């Protein structure tokens with residue numbers, strides 16, 4: 468982490484999301500909710516990313532997630548093609564929490580700002596927070612450094628279905644100004660996000676309820 472990034476992080480508070488991270492690298496794109504017609508493109512994105520990044524055997528879980536009404540998936544389109552996909556749902560255990568799931572970018576487009584756009588879009592599409600939002604995610608390892616740059620902090624490990632494999636758990640919180648910034652950064656970077664009539668559903672409970680999931684515990 469650079470000295471500037473370290474100073475910024477210390478000043479903002481540990482675990483608070485910094486939506487400005489990497490904002491200048493975000494390319495113009497179109498982000499909209501997943502539609503059934505995106506299924507093949509999204510499964511292909513998963514398969515292209517699977518090796519070394521997702522544990523084997525999760526394609527069906529990913530497909531089920533795409534089809535589930537309890538999770539919202541957004542797709543990022545570049546030149547009319549699906550270039551990235553990622554999901555979000557509100558956590559049933561915590562009214563101020565959301566989970567980010569299965570975020571991925573087409574491999575040849577990695578490190579071109581699309582993952583950053585997808586992260587900001589998923590947060591921007593949440594309703595205005597009352598107080599703050601907690602964003603949670605589980606990582607098999609490969610993307611930890613990406614999320615840590617935004618302020619996500621490791622808070623434990625838990626086992627997830629279908630095979631109860633252990634994942635690293637990360638969380639960050641957003642104050643109302645951070646939530647507002649997510650949308651305004653996308654707007655400035657000419658990312659067109661379809662928000663009208665889009666709602667983030669309440670999703671499945673995380674099996675391990677013993678984990679501390681909020682700052683207050």
Ligand SMILES: CC(C)(COP(=O)(O)OP(=O)(O)OC[C@H]1O[C@@H](n2cnc3c(N)ncnc32)[C@H](O)[C@@H]1OP(=O)(O)O)[C@@H](O)C(=O)NCCC(=O)NCCS
Nearest residue numbers: 520570571572577578579580581582583606609610612613
């Ligand atoms: C993780 C992922 C979504 C990031 O998207 P991206 O479009 O590549 O990321 P961005 O271009 O917005 O940001 C890239 C910056 O993040 C940082 N970064 C750190 N670790 C990274 C990693 N593993 N992958 C990509 N960026 C990483 C770097 O600073 C990088 O900037 P640099 O290229 O100048 O060094 C994408 O790499 C991906 O699809 N990975 C495979 C699937 C996956 O692991 N998903 C996460 C599930 S929890």
